[in-house]
Amino acid sequence: MPSAPFLRRLLASAVIALSLASCAGERPRQQLPPGQPIETAEQSREAKLCLAELDRTGSPYRALPDRYFGAGCQTLNTVQLDAIRGDDGQFALTNLGPVTCPLATTVSQWARFGVDRAAREILGSPLARIQTFGSYSCRNVAGTARRSAHSRAEAVDVAAFVLADGRRVEVLSDWNGGSAEERRFLRVVQESACKRFGTVLGPEYNAAHRNHFHLEMRGGSFCR
Structure with missing residues (x-):
């Protein structure tokens, strides 16, 4: 009959063998690289309501x-806005990346009921295209350690407007240097933006915004 020490050694060997077999059968966990789509739960009610509202604007x-993406940068509840529906067709968009659904909805309404109408009334031609410097960018607010709204796709920078008659009205050159009508147009569309967005920054805010309008959903109606 085997001795007790021999039986204990035999039992220990069996346990180790089973443990190794179990480990051999495990699949290593996959580490997703930054920016990889994540599996999320069903969209929140708020997100669904926003998409329904965006559908009503008619903008594709x-x-x-x-x-x-890490480091405080993310794109949650975002869409790629391909164009904006107007009264007589669509307005094209240049260089616009992911934007949050609420931002896309507000930009669509601003373009149609603010920019296009101002272009018709002041400059005598409908809006054809909005040119931007983009939306999502994983960066800080200039000169600070605080993440910009761009790092969450919650802001867009608008540089210029192209009209149906071919004219291009640019924030950089026309805010002070354009015709009286062009200067008035830019100020009217900024005022219209201030009624819709939480934060609007333009050429009179600081030198960093001399060439664009920064339109952001968050903020307490800060308009400069």
Whole structure:
């Protein structure tokens, strides 16, 4: 009959063998690289309501997957806004990346009921295109350690407006240097933006905004 020490050694060997077999059968966990789409729960009620509201604007868009990029940068509840529906067709968009659904909805309404109408009344021609410097960018507010709204796709920078008659009204050159009508147009569209967005920054805010309007959803009606 085997001795007790021999039986204990035999039992220990069996346990180790089973443990190694179990480990051999495990699949290593996959580490997703930054920016990889994540599996999320069903969209929140708020997100669904926003997409329904964006549908009502008639502007074509594509819903995008939620992404976390690390370091406080993310694109959650975002869409790719392909164009903006106007009264007589669509307004093209230049260089616009992912934007949050609420931002896309507000930009659509501003373009149609603010910019286009101002262009018709002041400059005598409908809006054809809005040119931007983009939306999402993983960066800080200039000169600070605080993340910009761009790092969450909650802001867009608008540089110029192209009219149906071919004219281009640019924030940089026309805010002070354009015709009287062009200067008035730019100020009217900024005032219109201030009624819709939480934060609007333009050439009179600081030198960093001399060439664009910064339109952001967050903020307490800060308009400069």
